[in-house]
Amino acid sequence: MTAMEPLSWKARGVAVGLCLSVFVALTLPALRDGEGLDSSILLSYLPVPLVVAGALVLRRALGWRSFVRETFLVAGLKFGASATLLVLYWALVPPAPREAAVASQGRARSDLATVADPAVPVVDISLSDGRMAPSTVRLKPGEAVRLRSLDGRLHTFHVVDGRGETLFNVPVLASGATRTVSPRRLPATARCEVHPEERAQILSVPVE
Numbered sequence: 001m002t003a004m005e006p007l008s009w010k011a012r013g014v015a016v017g018l019c020l021s022v023f024v025a026l027t028l029p030a031l032r033d034g035e036g037l038d039s040s041i042l043l044s045y046l047p048v049p050l051v052v053a054g055a056l057v058l059r060r061a062l063g064w065r066s067f068v069r070e071t072f073l074v075a076g077l078k079f080g081a082s083a084t085l086l087v088l089y090w091a092l093v094p095p096a097p098r099e100a101a102v103a104s105q106g107r108a109r110s111d112l113a114t115v116a117d118p119a120v121p122v123v124d125i126s127l128s129d130g131r132m133a134p135s136t137v138r139l140k141p142g143e144a145v146r147l148r149s150l151d152g153r154l155h156t157f158h159v160v161d162g163r164g165e166t167l168f169n170v171p172v173l174a175s176g177a178t179r180t181v182s183p184r185r186l187p188a189t190a191r192c193e194v195h196p197e198e199r200a201q202i203l204s205v206p207v208e
Contacts, residue, residue: 006069006073007055007056007059007061012070012074012077015052016074018047018051019044019047019078020078022044022047026040027040027044038169044078045075048074048075048078052071091154091173120144121143123144123145125157125200126147126148126149127172127192127195128149129151131197135199137200138205139186140205144180145183147178147179148176149174149176153174154172154194156170156194157170157179157192158190158193159183161186161188162188167184167185169193
């Protein structure tokens with residue numbers, strides 16, 4: 001067996017399974033708490049080269065070319081599997097109540113509030129067919145944003161502030177159920193991680 005010979009599909013499947021177990025262990029708490037999802041996903045890729053190297057050593061096929069090729073292949077397979085798991089989670093598991101998320105963290109977060117009071121005034125943003133509408137919203141003090149998917153597809157609403165820091169990243173379910181959020185730091189930019197062309201600007205209306 002030469003160093004150029006790739007891993008078998010069975011070995012690749014085992015490698016992807018091991019990496020997915022790390023992915024689930026890291027991202028499940030982030031999904032429950034609504035914080036740190038992006039960093040958890042990135043960290044879940046760290047075991048990929050180690051797992052691939054170990055598998056190649058066991059098969060006596062370790063070499064730079066085979067290592068690089070198999071690492072990229074396993075990482076790609078892991079990406080597809082983990083993305084599928086995330087879509088299924090967001091489609092099947094309802095969002096946790098805000099109070100439960102805060103209690104599980106033991107502290108309050110100021111960047112996001114899920115608004116339940118129907119008296120809170122809202123500005124609607126719809127996500128559909130590659131666009132957020134309207135693409136620019138202006139919030140008055142005390143107003144919130146109500147999100148809804150209109151095309152029967154899962155979207156996300158990832159909001160970053162002017163410094164590029166993530167304020168929150170929440171799913172917008174394919175069922176069309178609404179989700180109301182209130183970013184506490186403005187101006188901010190929103191984008192969908194599933195459909196990157198969907199973007200919106202969230203601005204504040206100056207208090208006179």
